[in-house]
Amino acid sequence: MPKIVDHDARRAELVEASWQVIATQGLEGVTMRRVADAAGCTTGRITHYFADREALVLAALRAVNDAAGDRTAQIIKSDLSARDKLMKCLEEGLPLDATRLLEFKVWIAFWSAAASTRQLARENDARHTAWISAMKPLINAVAPNADAEHHAHTLMGLLDGLGLTAAINPTQRNRQNAKRAVHRYVDNMMRADA
Template sequence: MPIVVDREERRAEVVSVAFDLVAEKGIEALTFREIAAANGCSTSIVSHYFRNKNELLFKVYQVANARAGERLQEAHAAGRPLLECFDAILPVGEASRRNWRVWLAFWSRAHLEPAYLEERRRAAEGSLALYRAMLAERLGRPERDPQMQAAARRLIAAVAGIGLEACFAPDDWTVERMHEVLAAQLRDIGLAEGG
């Protein structure tokens, strides 16, 4: 009797391994051979799920965006203070640090390739909507309030800037410093420290 393989599960495993390899070694080092070896399968299995390296890489980029959004939504749904919620995005834990390494590996592509630019825009719009909803809920204001849109834009810029600086200067941008700077932004928006 043949072994039944869940196609989507196997495809997700390949993407997960590729995600980890990009986080560890970058885009250029990623090969189907390396993915197959890390996944314990043949290169033909990898190529069965992805036509080429570019298709797989694009999926890795999409997964990085999705994972970050899911972690943030989970933290928010659990009722954690906003400052703690943003630990899901900021490079304070291993999962979020890996996400930042993957994002950094891909951002030049977003500048040069239309599909990556569109994915970057889509992810940014989703983040902006989530930030706006989180702020509106915490401040007791309507989401459509123009001030909530402006506050969400300030917050997304602050989180991105803090995260980027922390990636390049982790000794200077400790968790405490990231929290301190983000807490100041939250206070400027009108939230008590920690949100």
């Protein structure tokens, strides 16, 4: 009887192995050999699922964005209050634990590459646009008179900057400062709207 292979699971394993390489070596360090070593497989397995290095790198970016997006979507669907939903969604964009730290390090590598790679820049813009669209209804729910678009853009910049600091030097202090600053921004936004 032939062995049944879960191709989606195999692709996901390879993508996750690429995250490890990206987080430690940067995008310039991503080679098929390094990803194969991280995944504990041959380069042949990688080329079976990805046409080339660029296809693997793009899949890695999309997967890290999807992982964060899926968690955010679950929060939005939850029974939490509007304020708690917004706060938890914002926290998903900060490197507050090992999973989000790994994701943030992947984002840092992609931001660097996106500065000179048009396709990656478009991917980054699409991620930002989707995130802002998801946050605007939450902002409207907690501050109905506020300019939700403006606050969503400001919060995105705040998350990116604070997250960068906390990812580069992932101390408990930096993580707590990032979380506290985001919470303070939202509380001030809500007070100004009252």
